[in-house]
Amino acid sequence: MTPAPSAADIAPKTCAWEIRATDLKVRAGRRKTAVDGLSLSLGTGAHGLLGPNGAGKTTLIRALATVLRPAAGELELFGTSVDGAGDLRSVRRRIGYLPQEFGYYKRFTVREFVEYMAWLKEVPKADIPAAVQRAVERVGLADRADERMKALSGGMVRRAGIAQAIVNDPAVLLLDEPTVGLDPAQRMRFRELLQELGRDTCVVVSTHLVEDVAAACSDVVVFADGRLVYQGTPRDLAAAGGPEDPGDSPLERGYSALLSGSGQERGAW
Ligand SMILES: Nc1ncnc2c1ncn2[C@@H]1O[C@H](COP(=O)(O)OP(=O)(O)OP(=O)(O)O)[C@@H](O)[C@H]1O
Numbered sequence: 001m002t003p004a005p006s007a008a009d010i011a012p013k014t015c016a017w018e019i020r021a022t023d024l025k026v027r028a029g030r031r032k033t034a035v036d037g038l039s040l041s042l043g044t045g046a047h048g049l050l051g052p053n054g055a056g057k058t059t060l061i062r063a064l065a066t067v068l069r070p071a072a073g074e075l076e077l078f079g080t081s082v083d084g085a086g087d088l089r090s091v092r093r094r095i096g097y098l099p100q101e102f103g104y105y106k107r108f109t110v111r112e113f114v115e116y117m118a119w120l121k122e123v124p125k126a127d128i129p130a131a132v133q134r135a136v137e138r139v140g141l142a143d144r145a146d147e148r149m150k151a152l153s154g155g156m157v158r159r160a161g162i163a164q165a166i167v168n169d170p171a172v173l174l175l176d177e178p179t180v181g182l183d184p185a186q187r188m189r190f191r192e193l194l195q196e197l198g199r200d201t202c203v204v205v206s207t208h209l210v211e212d213v214a215a216a217c218s219d220v221v222v223f224a225d226g227r228l229v230y231q232g233t234p235r236d237l238a239a240a241g242g243p244e245d246p247g248d249s250p251l252e253r254g255y256s257a258l259l260s261g262s263g264q265e266r267g268a269w
Pocket of ligand 1: 034051055
């Protein structure tokens, strides 16, 4: 008789890196290779993804969310290859994703929207009400949870988007420009949430706001023209800049110095 599987056999595989890309290429549209030979390993922590317009950040995040399939190279999430050949359901259950633009039914209340996303993520039915309540509380929307989505301001809609991304307690959380439209107080609160989430989650946050990265991320990934330009601590990135580099803060100057070294002009039109 075959022995029953042990708890270790059926527990989710633990791995040093939640995300591992090796010479990864991803296309945006038919022709453009927007991620062009990326090798990168990311574990638990808040990783700030910086790069100029068109660098390939959104394309990378879409590949990590398993929305886009790699064109070449290897991408592993939780040690499982996501080349499109296998069943990705168990991987997707462990991902939270806030796209730059996300769809929702305007007549849904915030609670209904987040509940719906929890159901799509296959959160066990009995756990959904508490998971939704916790998610809306974490983004400061508990008092608006029973209002319809169409009655919310742009910043509140984005906070509802963050709530749906965290409702399944993801092991990998992907946030594409999450602070767009947030007022200063909410941005501060978001930074705290990011720090909190980064303690036990692999968070990748794409942003143009270098200060958000400085305040909330333990690791910075700079991406330009589909390629990795830098990965390291915010402190080391700041040290790469000098007084002659453009920017309002040491980190911005370090970022500018790196981009000009890689042939990119930060902020050039
Ligand atoms: N559907 C598409 N068809 C063709 N090219 C595309 C498509 N989507 C994106 N691109 C191109 O791929 C490159 C990377 O785009 P992407 O949106 O990933 O960059 P990004 O770093 O997120 O930019 P931004 O900071 O402006 O949001 C750009 O050159 C863009 O023009």
